[in-house]
Amino acid sequence: MGALRPIQRTLLRDTAYAAIRDAIVRGELPPGDPVRDADLAERLGLSRAPVREALARLGEEGLVETKPQSYTRVTRLEPRAVREAAVVVRAMHELAARAAVPLLTTEDIGAMREANARFESATRSGAVGEALRADDELHDVLVRACGNRAVAATIARYTPLIRRLEWRQFAEASALESAALHERLIDACAAQDADQAARVTAQIWRALEELADEPAGEPEEADETDESGMV
Known part of the structure; x- marks a missing residue:
């Protein structure tokens, strides 16, 4: 029996997750920065599906936040x-x-x-x-x-x-x-x-x-009504 397709999909999801997480940690995707699955997929050379799954996981972990029909963006440093x-x-x-x-x-x-x-x-x-x-x-x-x-x-x-x-x-x-x-x-x-x-x-x-008690010099958060970060 050949390799099962879901294994490859999981690997792509994990690859996308690690790449986006590391970009957030390094500040390459700064706090308040809008993120689009299509843009990230193009930059990573992946389809949108694993990127969407990665963003969902990052949302659960507090690194991105989503307002339905409005935006998905990198969270502020709290x-x-x-x-x-x-x-x-x-x-x-x-x-x-x-x-x-x-x-x-x-x-x-x-x-x-x-x-x-x-x-x-x-x-x-x-x-x-x-x-x-x-x-x-x-x-x-x-x-x-x-x-x-x-x-x-x-x-x-x-x-x-x-x-x-x-x-x-x-x-x-x-x-x-x-x-x-x-x-x-x-x-x-x-x-x-x-x-x-x-x-x-x-x-x-x-x-x-x-x-965490030291000032981080956080930039101001983007306007929540800005839809430029919609997924």
């Missing part, structure tokens, strides 16, 4: 939403760290150290995207090792809301502090001290809750 997401993500990473530490291999520890080295290097050179990717890769070692799919899914669901604000307010000084905390986390993991790893993890992610 400090409360970021704080709430950061609290949930922190709790999930604490749980992942506590469960993962006894299961980590020498290779896992090495991967974390290598990711942190890239994080620090990218931070010093001002490469925000590379720094955030390295940060994700470091923490993903623990998420994968813990083996809890619910934890992984929850982190994937809420992290883009936080990264979106981090991308706009990335500061070298605070990022270098994070690199130092990463080292403490890795040392705790290497020593198989799950309690210490969870405490340091909480400290790392709690800083992102505080980031």
